[in-house]
Amino acid sequence: MSLILDVIIASTRPGRVGLPVGQWFYGFAKEQGSFDVKLLDLAEFDLPVFNEPKHPSLQEYRHEHTKRWSEAMAPADAYVFVMPEYNFGPTPALVNALNYLYREWNYKPAAIVSYGGVSGGLRSAQQTKLLITALKMMPIVEAVMIPNVQQHVKDGRFEPQEVHTKSASAMLKELHRWAEALKTMRG
Numbered sequence: 254m255s256l257i258l259d260v261i262i263a264s265t266r267p268g269r270v271g272l273p274v275g276q277w278f279y280g281f282a283k284e285q286g287s288f289d290v291k292l293l294d295l296a297e298f299d300l301p302v303f304n305e306p307k308h309p310s311l312q313e314y315r316h317e318h319t320k321r322w323s324e325a326m327a328p329a330d331a332y333v334f335v336m337p338e339y340n341f342g343p344t345p346a347l348v349n350a351l352n353y354l355y356r357e358w359n360y361k362p363a364a365i366v367s368y369g370g371v372s373g374g375l376r377s378a379q380q381t382k383l384l385i386t387a388l389k390m391m392p393i394v395e396a397v398m399i400p401n402v403q404q405h406v407k408d409g410r411f412e413p414q415e416v417h418t419k420s421a422s423a424m425l426k427e428l429h430r431w432a433e434a435l436k437t438m439r440g
């Protein structure tokens with residue numbers, strides 16, 4: 254059985270660049286063939302600010318939006334967060350979505366495709382890595398960083414450079430290794 258990779262677009266802002274970047278990475282990951290890849294968009298889940306009455310570790314969800322989010326995340330063996338940088342940090346939508354769940358994230362690796370201006374979203378990636386360790390996720394070192402992302406988006410499509418595809422390939426290989434190893438911890 255193939256390992257499942259969820260590629261999650263973390264920006265919900267209208268006019269966002271995350272959609273074409275996420276679509277590119279999703280297509281690239283599918284071509285590599287090491288995962289069964291799903292593309293998920295936080296904008297489509299439209300999660301309100303965390304509003305569950307019980308702690309997520311209990312998995313006693315009251316709201317349908319939480320149940321739907323949990324059902325979407327639970328089957329995955331690994332995650333890739335496609336994310337910009339908002340004020341040196343991750344998007345509020347991503348932080349909120351991560352905080353909605355707990356056990357669904359446990360013992361799974363995560364990688365980051367970050368984008369932005371000159372920093373390429375590195376500061377938000379670093380903060381996200383700190384956050385996901387509290388959810389018992391393993392952030393991997395390999396990543397895709399896209400500085401000056403607007404220069405690579407033409408007619409609504411992301412046009413990767415060689416550095417992006419090489420980084421994505423290395424990241425997927427390492428993510429797969431961790432996903433295989435960590436699966437034994439969830440069994």
